[in-house]
Amino acid sequence: MTLKAVLFDLDGTLLDGSLLLDDYLSNFQQHCTGYPNLLTTLTALKNNGLKIALISNGYGQFQYDNFKALNIAHLFDEVLISEWEGLRKPDQAIFHRAFGPIGCRR
Structure with a gap:
């Protein structure tokens, strides 16, 4: 686990690149602002x-x-x-x- 993961209390499963990418691709539009x-x-x-x-x-x-x-x-x-x-x-x-x-x- 990286220092950032520890600082932000990230679960190890969130560090799986495909899970993070899938979440980003699926949900970013709900949070983007101009x-x-x-x-x-x-x-x-x-x-x-x-x-x-x-x-x-x-x-x-x-x-x-x-x-x-x-x-x-x-x-x-x-x-x-x-x-x-x-x-x-x-x-x-x-x-x-x-x-x-x-x-x-x-």
Whole structure:
């Protein structure tokens, strides 16, 4: 057992990496919070006629669930998640893929 496990009184079963990862993947969206003014800022952008795209690296369903949990999905015109797109930032192709649906030109 590590010093951190002792300090936080963690049960040895919690130290099993797969158990912790499964819990994280299944429950993180219930605890994620956005930055202050996230909703206000996105709403202002949207109300000013801007098209908004989200491009995220990561696991598709996990990232999408977190995005939805923040209650901001209605503000985005396009959502691209690297696992589902087969591309990762900073690859320019994932940005170019978002351009068409939101009406941007390169």
